[in-house]
């Protein structure tokens with residue numbers, strides 16, 4: 001049975017399951033417009049999730065065939081997974097920020113082997129042990145999920161109102177979790193007249209009880225490998241996703257919405273307080289990492305020593321890759337702030353506090 005919540009003022013949410021994932025559900029929002037309902041995110045591409053989505057829309061008094069448009073907060077498969085099926089069923093447009101559309105395009109074009117080769121090279125550069133990399137060098141065991149995501153047909157332009165007849169929904173670019181993540185600000189009086197400015201669909205950017213993953217912006221065309229050392233830096237700017245994320249957090253805090261409608265967990269009122277909590281969390285994490293970097297460490301060694309939700313030797317394979325990417329995004333921030341640097345001549349490259 002679809003779980004439907006009425007948030008009033010022409011906004012409802014459907015709790016769409018994510019199979020085999022501790023996150024549990026994606027909250028797909030249904031926003032009424034003069035041209036028909038518009039979805040914010042769609043959910044994981046799985047038969048049960050699809051049934052939940054379509055049943056939920058029926059329970060809302062509409063149907064998947066009536067969907068006018070699909071607005072995607074970011075390209076991850078728990079948000080964008082079902083967009084293609086919704087478009088097929090309804091003829092709806094799909095809108096996404098250009099930076100995430102570029103990721104979708106790369107994902108569709110790069111063969112799986114190329115992704116595995118990219119991952120293997122990246123892990124080797126991060127100092128991962130050979131036994132961790134070996135499975136990637138062997139033939140890919142199975143296709144990765146979400147390798148053929150739908151190509152959006154509209155750009156979400158930062159700062160602009162989306163073309164939703166009868167509604168005021170403004171795109172706020174919040175890079176960090178992904179390069180093209182957006183929050184969507186519903187610039188309308190809160191239906192319960194809570195103090196603040198409208199409501200904010202926050203995607204994965206601002207969640208009540210989870211710190212979103214901030215890794216590197218994965219890109220198989222990015223062969224800069226090492227983080228910031230001058231001898232490996234090629235043309236183009238080295239990205240700083242954690243720096244982007246912290247800036248985006250402050251931007252969203254300044255909007256002061258009356259209520260946040262996130263893509264997981266549950267709605268909550270005080271965006272500014274949650275932003276402060278997350279800024280403090282990252283600040284103390286960076287301070288903790290600087291203490292670990294009293295001795296030179298590779299990103300892998302740093303990840304092994306960082307605090308996770310369980311001991312390193314009990315972290316499963318895939319999560320270790322995510323953890324290393326998270327360690328790298330923190331290292332990049334510290335290097336950019338001038339608080340850590342690459343050790344000259346180290347291979348794989350190690351980093352030390354300065």
Ligand SMILES: [Zn+2]
Nearest residue numbers: 074076177204
């Ligand atoms: Zn995400």
Ligand SMILES: [Zn+2]
Nearest residue numbers: 076078204263
């Ligand atoms: Zn998510």
